[in-house]
Amino acid sequence: MTSYTELANPPSHLAIIMDGNSRWAEAHGFQRDEGHRAGAKHVRRIAEASADLGVRYLSLFAFSTENWDRPRDEVEFLIELIGETLDNELHELIERETKVQFIGERSRFPTAIQDKMRKCEAQTSHFDKLFLTIALNYGGRWDLTNATREIAQAVQQGYLHPNEIDESVIGSYLATRSLPAPDLCIRTGGDRRISNFLLWDFAYTEFYFADCFWPGFTTDALHIALREYGQRQRRFGGRRELTRKPSLVESN
Numbered sequence: 455m456t457s458y459t460e461l462a463n464p465p466s467h468l469a470i471i472m473d474g475n476s477r478w479a480e481a482h483g484f485q486r487d488e489g490h491r492a493g494a495k496h497v498r499r500i501a502e503a504s505a506d507l508g509v510r511y512l513s514l515f516a517f518s519t520e521n522w523d524r525p526r527d528e529v530e531f532l533i534e535l536i537g538e539t540l541d542n543e544l545h546e547l548i549e550r551e552t553k554v555q556f557i558g559e560r561s562r563f564p565t566a567i568q569d570k571m572r573k574c575e576a577q578t579s580h581f582d583k584l585f586l587t588i589a590l591n592y593g594g595r596w597d598l599t600n601a602t603r604e605i606a607q608a609v610q611q612g613y614l615h616p617n618e619i620d621e622s623v624i625g626s627y628l629a630t631r632s633l634p635a636p637d638l639c640i641r642t643g644g645d646r647r648i649s650n651f652l653l654w655d656f657a658y659t660e661f662y663f664a665d666c667f668w669p670g671f672t673t674d675a676l677h678i679a680l681r682e683y684g685q686r687q688r689r690f691g692g693r694r695e696l697t698r699k700p701s702l703v704e705s706n
């Protein structure tokens with residue numbers, strides 16, 4: 455096992471866009487399903503390593519609102535895999551004192567899957583070592599749309615005055631309301647885009663794009679990403695003393 459030097463400044467909230475399962479399978483001469491299976495299995499290793507490195511909140515993008523547009527057999531396989539993974543991992547999540555929550559529109563999943571999600575949340579609700587959020591049928595636009603509808607209903611019913619709507623009120627209607635904003639988002643798979651993940655929450659999140667596929671994203675690669683994050687200077691639009699000499703030069 456690799457031993458890690460202690461990280462000076464680990465992200466408290468790490469979000470991961472776990473992309474590249476299918477290309478990983480293709481690169482290894484496997485069927486696509488095997489890529490998804492390897493990707494699901496890989497979650498445990500990275501979740502444990504993240505917690506060991508000081509991450510308190512881990513949010514994983516597992517299935518987007520757009521992923522329904524994939525071929526039917528792939529969607530069916532993914533849904534089955536979600537169910538299997540929840541069954542297989544619950545014991546370990548309890549062992550590791552991990553509190554699990556799911557974000558996303560669950561009603562589109564079969565009731566058996568919804569039941570497993572509920573069971574997983576109920577049986578881990580009292581833990582606080584790691585807060586694991588799994589985004590299933592989640593989209594940042596869905597979340598904002600949903601929040602807008604609920605805010606409109608609250609106004610219509612007289613619980614809320616339009617003048618009271620500020621950023622914290624909007625945040626409190628999002629599925630991510632119990633979470634601090636992500637400090638770092640890692641996307642594996644080589645693409646540099648958000649793909650409709652946490653649109654509101656990412657306002658001042660740092661990004662790290664890993665040029666490897668999700669099942670091949672090792673704990674060493676995670677450590678490198680977190681160490682690089684620790685050296686960044688976050689300014690949140692304000693003015694801070696520079697810790698290093700500016701290194702960018704003028705373009706021609």
Ligand code: IPE
Pocket residue numbers: 472473474475476477478516517518521532643
């Ligand atoms: C990520 O792997 C898993 C999901 C989006 C469900 P992909 O299946 O998107 O893999 P690539 O990006 O096509 O390689």
Ligand code: IPE
Pocket residue numbers: 471472473474515516517518521645647649
């Ligand atoms: C992002 O991956 C969503 C998940 C990892 C669940 P996609 O493969 O769906 O994203 P695009 O289509 O490449 O943007």
Ligand code: MG
Pocket residue numbers: 473474475643
């Ligand atoms: Mg992809």
